[in-house]
Structure formats: structure tokens, C-alpha cells
Amino acid sequence: MSLKRTPLRDFHAEHGARLVDFAGWEMPVQYRSILEEHKAVRHAAGLFDVSHMGEFEVQGPQARALLDHLVTNDVSKMSPGRVLYTPMCYERGTVIDDLLIYMRSEEDFLLCVNAGNIDKDLAWIRERAAAFGGTDSDHGAVSITDRSADTALLALQGPAAAAILQPLTAAPLDALRYYHFTTGQVAGIDCVISRTGYTGEDGFELYHASGAAVDLARALLDAGRPHGLELAGLGARDSLRLEAGYPLYGHEISDTISPLTGGLGWTVKLDKAADFIGRAALLVEKQQGSAQRLVFFKTGDRRIVRAEAPVFGAGEAGGAGAGAAGGESCGRGGAAVGRVASGTLSPILGEAIGTALVSAAAAASARSGTAPLWVDIRGTRLDLQLVKAPFVTLKKTS
Structure with missing residues (x-):
């Protein structure tokens, strides 16, 4: 079976990347050196292609209620411009996936899910949307649209990230707090500009149209060279996230490991108003101990x-x-x-x-x-x- 490719696959090859199979995608594991890429992110900045991640739009009057039923964290406390990290669990309390929820408005949310879980997550969410008036049309109580193929995602991470990005956008980055997002143009390309990342450093994740990925990557690379920016692959991404103590699906959490067992108790809001999937099992685990x-x-x-x-x-x-x-x-x-x-x-x-x-x-x-x-x-x-x-x-x- 042929591997899936992000819009930047040829860009990676052009820059000397070693490409590997990752969750069915042909992805760069490293360029020059995992060690040097890792250190660049800690001391300057690194640029990652994470376009293999999945993106879903959840929209409609019942969108917030559906999401609060699906995930362990509290969606009801979100406001437009906020980003929420949360597990999504089975009834038994183990994890289907961990994901980011972006609130664009009261009836408009964007989800970012792990690449290897796109099909599983989409089926799970659509099945449970039926109880909330879910429909595939644009006019129902809640609709779920898969935007994964249309969306590319670049992560600019490191202490120099803001200095690199600010000259390319009119968005006021100083005003953008951690786990918040805005929209605007970066190098003339429409983006969702999110102050999030998977390295533990300051940084931004830029969602944009797939067809613009190469132009955006080149603009960021050119702007970042004077600051010590390095292209970085999955090898450095993994060592950086582990140094930061961040979980990886299939390792610290999985369909056999609950968020309580995996050290994510802070994301499990057992007292929130919504009765979410997995709550009963997680309540027992909390009371009896993992x-x-x-x-x-x-x-x-x-x-x-x-x-x-x-x-x-x-x-x-x-x-x-x-x-x-x-x-x-x-x-x-x-x-x-x-x-x-x-x-x-x-x-x-x-x-x-x-x-x-x-x-x-x-x-x-x-x-x-x-x-x-x-x-x-x-x-x-x-x-x-x-x-x-x-x-x-x-x-x-x-």
C-alpha cells in the first residue's frame, strides 16, 4: 500500500530529509541531525511539517453540547479564541484519542486529531452526533466536516518563534496568549495562528490551505535563517515532547490506558455539568485508585x-x-x-x-x-x- 504524502513531501526531499513511514504517511524523521534539530528548538527555533494531523469542523446549535459529551475536559467554559487540550474516551474510560478543540464561535469549532486516528475519530464522532440532531447537511443541529485533506499545518517552535513570525504577519503576537488563537495572513497566506505546540517551548501552529504549504514553508524558512531556524523532523519532535513531559497516543495513553492512569487527571472534569462518555468508569477509577x-x-x-x-x-x-x-x-x-x-x-x-x-x-x-x-x-x-x-x-x- 502506498504511503500518504503531505503537500510538503517534495520540499522535504529537496532539503535532504530522511523520509520514513509514520502512521501510513511518508514523513521526515530528520534532516541533518536529530540532535541538532532538537537543540535548535530549545535555543532558537525549529520548523515542523505536521500536515498529517486531522482537522474536523463541528458546527451548529448543538456543537458545544456534542463536544462536551464526547470529551473529558470542560468545553462549556471555552470562549471564542480559546484552545482546549482534552482526551476523548470510550465508555470504559480508556482513550480513543487526545485532541485540540478550537472555539471559533458559539456554534463553530475546529478539532485537531492525531494522524493515525483520523478515520476512527471521525466515525466515533459522527455516530454520537445522531443523538444531538447530527446530519451531514449544513443546516442541522450539528454537522461534522472532515477538513483533513484541505488543511496543512506547520509548527514553528522555539524561543525565537515570535521574532521570526511577527514580520510576516499583521496579527499582534504579543497579545496572543498560550492556548489561544487568532486568524490572519502570514506571508500573504490566510492562516489560523495558534499559540500552541508539542515541544514545551514558545511557538505557533499555523493551519492553512494545503495548496499554500510550500510557499508558507519557504517564507518561514527564509525569515528564520538569521535567527538560527532549522527544519526539524519527527525524531526531534519526539525527544522534545518527552523532555517536556507530553504524552504520545499509543504510549502514555491509549485504548487500554485511561487519562487518570496516564497522568492526565487535570484534563478529567468529573464534576462538569455534561455527562461525558467514560465518566462512570473514570469516577470509579478516581475513587478506588488506578x-x-x-x-x-x-x-x-x-x-x-x-x-x-x-x-x-x-x-x-x-x-x-x-x-x-x-x-x-x-x-x-x-x-x-x-x-x-x-x-x-x-x-x-x-x-x-x-x-x-x-x-x-x-x-x-x-x-x-x-x-x-x-x-x-x-x-x-x-x-x-x-x-x-x-x-x-x-x-x-x-
Whole structure:
């Protein structure tokens, strides 16, 4: 099966990108170096093509009510110009997807969903819209329109992002707060200008017509070169989001992991007025406690701890006296207490970092210092030093 392509596919090839299969899309994983692209975003700016993401319009008198029923966060408190991050859950409380909701007016919302979940999300939303007078026409109580093929999305991220973008637009960026958006032209191209991103840095996401993507990318790249702007691929995007402590669907949250288990309890508004899908299951989990916990860790070692690697408690496989990071080899017996969800090398810290889903008891013991968590890297024990996210100091705007 042939891979889908964003409007910038040839632009990426022209600039030396290494293209890979990502969720069925041919996407740039890196240009020159993941390390340098990552550092550029932390110290200057990076430009990402995220046009593979999906966009849906939800419109009509019942649009807000439908969305408040679908997601765990509180849509009723939104106002025009606001952006809301939220999971969307199954009845059992696990996550269908995590998405952004843009409120354009009382009856007009734009959703941004993950690329690999576009078809699943669209079917789920349309099925549940029927109870709210949903229709495919433009005149019903609520309509859902897939704009994914018509829309391209560029992310300009880093402390220099505003300085790069402002000369290209009349929109007053200083007045645009974090998780707010406006509309305007950028380099003569109509855009939704959103002060959001997936790196933990200040930055903007620019939604625009697919046919204008190449012109906009060239204009941003030209404007950004004096500021140290680098083209950045999916490799840096992943290491940046992990340093920032942001979840990735299929890793920290998924159709088997609830937002409470995945550390997103702040997005679950159990007391909001709308009775949302998954509320009953999440209320039980909140009252009884999650069986597993998501923990963030670093190792003091440069060897990457890969996703799905088993996580052990002290004494379970190598004896309580097994060596610390870089120490003696451990045994093979015993049962794991969880698994690694994500892992990478932090270019800023110079050591491996990651997340792990472990039993609630093991997480509590590790946090108290009574029973450290550890992994086996080719026969060598590496202790996991539990930390709070983010891993690095972030400079996003308030």
C-alpha cells in the first residue's frame, strides 16, 4: 500500500530529509541531525511539517453540547479564541484519542486529531452526533466536516518563534496568549495562528490551505535563517515532547490506558455539568485508585531505555543488592512490575529519559525510596531515578 504524502513531501526531499513511514504517511524523521534539530528548538527555533494531523469542523446549535459529551475536559467554559487540550474516551474510560478543540464561535469549532486516528475519530464522532440532531447537511443541529485533506499545518517552535513570525504577519503576537488563537495572513497566506505546540517551548501552529504549504514553508524558512531556524523532523519532535513531559497516543495513553492512569487527571472534569462518555468508569477509577501509575525517569546513563522494556522492582530479578546504573549484571528471574512507555536520549541532559507504566504499589515504593525501579539493558541493571516532568526548564509563554 502506498504511503500518504503531505503537500510538503517534495520540499522535504529537496532539503535532504530522511523520509520514513509514520502512521501510513511518508514523513521526515530528520534532516541533518536529530540532535541538532532538537537543540535548535530549545535555543532558537525549529520548523515542523505536521500536515498529517486531522482537522474536523463541528458546527451548529448543538456543537458545544456534542463536544462536551464526547470529551473529558470542560468545553462549556471555552470562549471564542480559546484552545482546549482534552482526551476523548470510550465508555470504559480508556482513550480513543487526545485532541485540540478550537472555539471559533458559539456554534463553530475546529478539532485537531492525531494522524493515525483520523478515520476512527471521525466515525466515533459522527455516530454520537445522531443523538444531538447530527446530519451531514449544513443546516442541522450539528454537522461534522472532515477538513483533513484541505488543511496543512506547520509548527514553528522555539524561543525565537515570535521574532521570526511577527514580520510576516499583521496579527499582534504579543497579545496572543498560550492556548489561544487568532486568524490572519502570514506571508500573504490566510492562516489560523495558534499559540500552541508539542515541544514545551514558545511557538505557533499555523493551519492553512494545503495548496499554500510550500510557499508558507519557504517564507518561514527564509525569515528564520538569521535567527538560527532549522527544519526539524519527527525524531526531534519526539525527544522534545518527552523532555517536556507530553504524552504520545499509543504510549502514555491509549485504548487500554485511561487519562487518570496516564497522568492526565487535570484534563478529567468529573464534576462538569455534561455527562461525558467514560465518566462512570473514570469516577470509579478516581475513587478506588488506578491499578497502574505513569512515572517519569532518568538513568544517569546514555543508553536508551526502549519502549516496552520490562521494569523491575529491587530484588525481583537480581537481588536487592544488584548494582546501580552501569553496575553489575542482574539475574533473569522474577516478575516485572510494569513496562517502559517511552524512552529516548535527552540531548539537553545528555542521559536517557523516559516514562513507564508500573503497578501503583511499585510506584509508591519507588517514590518513598524503599524499592527502586530498574531495567535490564543487555544484562546490566540500570536504576530508574524518578523525577517530575518536565525534564528541562521550559520557556513557553504564559
